[in-house]
Each structure stands twice: as structure tokens, then as C-alpha cells.
Amino acid sequence: MGSERIWKGLREALDRADHIDWQLEQTRVIIFSDLHRGQEDHADDFRQCKATYHRALGYYLEAGYTLVVLGDSEELWEGWPKKVVRTYQDSLKLESLFRKSDGDRYIKVWGNHDDQWQFPGRVSAHLAPIFGNLEVPESVLVRLLVGDEELGQIFLVHGHQGTAGSDRFGKYSRFFVRWGWRPIQRLFKIKLTTPAVDFALRGDHDHAMYEWAAATPGLVLIVGHTHRPVFVSQPHVAVLERKYRELADRPAESLTPEELEQKSLARAELEWALARQGGHRIDLNRHRPCYFNAGCCSFSDGDITGIEIAGGEIRLVRWSTDHHDPGKRFLDRQDLQNVFARLKA
Ligand SMILES: [Mn+2]
Numbered sequence: 001m002g003s004e005r006i007w008k009g010l011r012e013a014l015d016r017a018d019h020i021d022w023q024l025e026q027t028r029v030i031i032f033s034d035l036h037r038g039q040e041d042h043a044d045d046f047r048q049c050k051a052t053y054h055r056a057l058g059y060y061l062e063a064g065y066t067l068v069v070l071g072d073s074e075e076l077w078e079g080w081p082k083k084v085v086r087t088y089q090d091s092l093k094l095e096s097l098f099r100k101s102d103g104d105r106y107i108k109v110w111g112n113h114d115d116q117w118q119f120p121g122r123v124s125a126h127l128a129p130i131f132g133n134l135e136v137p138e139s140v141l142v143r144l145l146v147g148d149e150e151l152g153q154i155f156l157v158h159g160h161q162g163t164a165g166s167d168r169f170g171k172y173s174r175f176f177v178r179w180g181w182r183p184i185q186r187l188f189k190i191k192l193t194t195p196a197v198d199f200a201l202r203g204d205h206d207h208a209m210y211e212w213a214a215a216t217p218g219l220v221l222i223v224g225h226t227h228r229p230v231f232v233s234q235p236h237v238a239v240l241e242r243k244y245r246e247l248a249d250r251p252a253e254s255l256t257p258e259e260l261e262q263k264s265l266a267r268a269e270l271e272w273a274l275a276r277q278g279g280h281r282i283d284l285n286r287h288r289p290c291y292f293n294a295g296c297c298s299f300s301d302g303d304i305t306g307i308e309i310a311g312g313e314i315r316l317v318r319w320s321t322d323h324h325d326p327g328k329r330f331l332d333r334q335d336l337q338n339v340f341a342r343l344k345a
Contacts, residue, residue, distance in 0.1 A: 003208035009162025010212050010221075014155060017141040022154075022309075024146050024336060029309040030060045030317075031156070033070035033224025034296035036113065037088045043078040045298035048321075050091060052304050053297050056319045056328065057094050064105075065310070067098045068140075070224045070294055071111025071158025081116060081126045089130070096131045108136050111158035111225060144336070152218045152340040154309075159209060159223030159293070206230060206293070213290040218343060220314075222292045222307060229295035229305045231316040231332045232339065233288060236295075239332055240270040276301070289339045292316075305331070312336055 022029070035053065038044030046053075060067060074084045085092065098106040110117040117123055117136040127134050139157035143150055205226055210233055213221035229236045247255065247263040255263065276299070292314070295305030302321035307314065315333040 003204070003211065006162035006205070006208040007212045010157065010209070013139045013157050013161045014141065014216075016137075017139040017155065017157075018135075018137045019141050019143070021143045021145055024144055024151060024312055027144075027309055028063065028065045029068060030056070030065045031068040031070055031222060031294050031307040031309075032056075032297050032304065033158070033294040033306075034072040034111070034227055034298055035069070036072055036075040036296075036298045037084055037091065038075040039079040039083045040087050043075070044087075045075065045300075046088070046091075048300065048302040049297050049304050050088075052302055052319050052321050054091065054094060056304065056306070059328070061094075061097055065308075066105040066107065067095060068107045068156060069095065069109070070156060070222070071109050071160070072113040072224065073108065073111075074114040074117075076114050076116050081122065085126050085130070092127070092130045099131060099134075106131075107140060107156070108134070109139060109156060109158060110136050112160035112163070144340075146337075151337065152220060152343065154220045154222060155213075156222050159205075159225035163205070206235075206291070210288075210291040214288045216290075218340070220290055220292065220339065220343070222294065224294045224296060226293060227296040227298070228293060229316055229331070230291060230293035231307075232334055233291040236316065236331060237270070237273050240266065240273055244270050289334065289342050309336070314339060 032053070035049070036045040038046060040047060057067070074081070074088075076084065079087075095106065095108075098104075108117070117127070118138060120135075123134055123136050127136075139155065142154040142156065144152055144154055206228070209221060209223060213219055214233075231239065244263065244266040247259055247266060252260070292307055294307045295316075297304040297306075299305075303318055305316065305318045308317050309315075312335060313333050314336050316331040317328050318331055319328045
């Protein structure tokens with residue numbers, strides 16, 4: 001997979017993008033990606049996240065947020081649209097409330113696993129009964145405004161663009177996944193959500209997307225696809241590592257009891273995050289805050305991650321299955337004016 005092809009894919013998607021405006025002050029948006037809603041069999045990666053996702057949607061619906069579903073929301077390589085839509089009718093109906101409430105607060109783009117939604121005929125056959133007249137673009141380019149002034153642009157796209165498996169050999173991969181892989185996956189109860197299965201591949205892909213965004217002036221790129229949250233161009237694990245290091249590098253006797261406890265908790269969070277990505281550290285630590293990844297809504301522990309734009313900030317959030325702490329957690333947050341100022345510097 002050459003990064004040139006990824007650059008070309010992203011550039012072409014940018015040229016084809018729908019254009020919209022958001023006012024920074026009023027904007028309240030939640031971006032979720034990679035639900036991989038299937039048919040409630042072993043090939044279905046959304047089952048364990050459904051309750052968490054619905055909890056989050058309940059919150060964002062009431063709080064007046066716009067919902068962006070950033071591709072691979074349905075797993076159509078491993079399932080048939082009709083069956084998937086029937087299986088997750090309640091989930092889709094909950095999403096559709098974002099359209100029916102005051103104004104249209106719903107944006108759905110297609111990814112590689114649900115690329116059938118690029119065809120309006122498929123959308124009207126399967127999604128229109130729930131959503132009404134719905135357009136599913138490949139990508140959306142947002143002009144972020146402060147009054148009349150443009151602060152910068154946010155490019156929303158799934159992020160598979162230009163990858164060999166999804167573009168060039170798309171038809172063959174679909175064929176393979178539907179007829180070859182699926183019975184094996186069912187038999188052994190293993191999961192497939194490319195490219196999450198290959199950590200090196202994901203790292204390369206993150207790099208290519210970062211480099212493209214960094215070379216595109218005034219642009220913030222928000223994607224999904226790799227299933228790995230990235231915030232201000234830094235993998236979440238790197239942020240956790242830094243938080244831990246800040247305390248761990250100080251002499252232990254200089255730390256207060258509260259700081260010692262914080263150090264232990266920071267280490268706990270770091271080890272937890274590392275375990276979730278197979279212990280791999282990926283070196284993506286770039287200085288331009290132009291690349292963000294929403295993570296996914298198909299983590300095997302039932303948690304989901306997403307990106308909020310609200311209160312003038314961009315935030316990485318995690319919603320948890322934990323009954324003792326069911327709320328959302330801010331994993332990281334940045335002032336958006338500050339992010340765009342750093343892009344101009
Ligand atoms: Mn994908």
C-alpha cells in the first residue's frame with residue numbers, strides 16, 4: 001500500500017466533498033465511526049457496544065448535538081443490507097431521531113465496509129424507510145466560521161481512501177469476505193475489522209493520512225477506519241505515556257500522596273490502553289495538530305470512542321459499559337481556535 005495512493009484518494013475525496021458551514025460558537029457535534037453493525041452473529045462486532053452507543057446517543061440527542069456517523073456503520077462485507085438493517089432497526093431509528101428533531105442534525109458518510117451506500121438506489125431501498133430521503137456522501141468539507149470569518153476547514157471522511165484492499169480490489173475483498181472468510185469467522189468466533197487486525201498496517205496508514213493533512217494548509221482531517229483514536233496527531237497511548245512520565249520522572253520523595261496515587265492511576269490507564277491495542281506502541285507523534293481519528297464503536301470490551309466538537313473545543317471522548325461509571329470521559333480536549341492557530345504557525 002503506497003502512501004501516494006492514499007494521498008491521491010484523499011485528494012479526490014476532498015474534491016468530491018459536500019460543503020457545509022458551522023459556526024464555532026453554536027456548533028455541537030459528535031462524530032462516531034466504525035460501528036460494523038452486522039447480523040447479530042459472531043461476525044457482528046457491534047453487539048457488545050450497542051447499549052453503550054444507545055446511551056451516548058440518548059445524551060447527544062437531548063443535548064442538541066449533530067450526529068456524524070463516519071463510515072463502516074454497517075458491516076456489509078459480512079452481511080446483507082436487508083438483514084443488517086432489520087437486525088439493528090432500533091439503533092437506526094434512534095439515529096433517525098437526529099433528523100426528525102429541530103433541523104437536520106444527522107450526517108452519514110460511507111466507508112469501505114458499507115460502500116454500498118454510495119449508490120442512491122441502495123440507500124432508498126434500505127435506509128429511506130427509516131430515515132426518509134437521505135443522502136450519504138463520501139465526505140464532507142466543513143467551513144468553520146467565527147462570525148463572518150473562516151477559522152479553518154474540517155474534512156470528514158472515513159479514511160480508507162486509496163487503500164488497495166478497499167478501492168482497487170474492493171469487489172474481490174467483498175466477495176472473499178462474504179463467501180470465504182465469513183464461515184471461518186463464525187466457526188472460530190474471531191473478528192475481522194480491517195485494518196484493525198494488523199497494527200503495523202494501521203500505523204503506516206495513520207502516518208500517510210497525517211502527512212497528507214499536514215501538507216494541506218488550514219485543514220483538520222477527521223477520520224475513522226483504523227479503529228485507533230488519534231488526537232491532535234498523537235495516538236492516545238502516547239498522550240497517556242506522557243502524562244505518566246511527567247510524574248514518574250520526578251523523584252518519588254518529591255511527590256505528594258495525591259500525586260503518587262495519580263501516578264499509579266496514570267500507569268493503570270496506560271497499561272489498559274496498551275493491552276487494548278495488543279501492546280503495540282506506534283510512533284506517530286507529529287507536531288501539526290491536523291490529524292484526528294475517532295477510534296471506533298466496536299471495541300470488544302463494549303466501550304466506544306468518538307470526537308466531540310462543542311464549546312469551542314475539540315474533544316476525544318470515551319463512553320464506557322461500566323455500570324459504576326456509565327458516563328462519558330474526556331480523554332483529551334483542545335481549544336479549536338488554538339488548534340487552527342497552531343496550523344497557521
Ligand atoms: Mn473502514
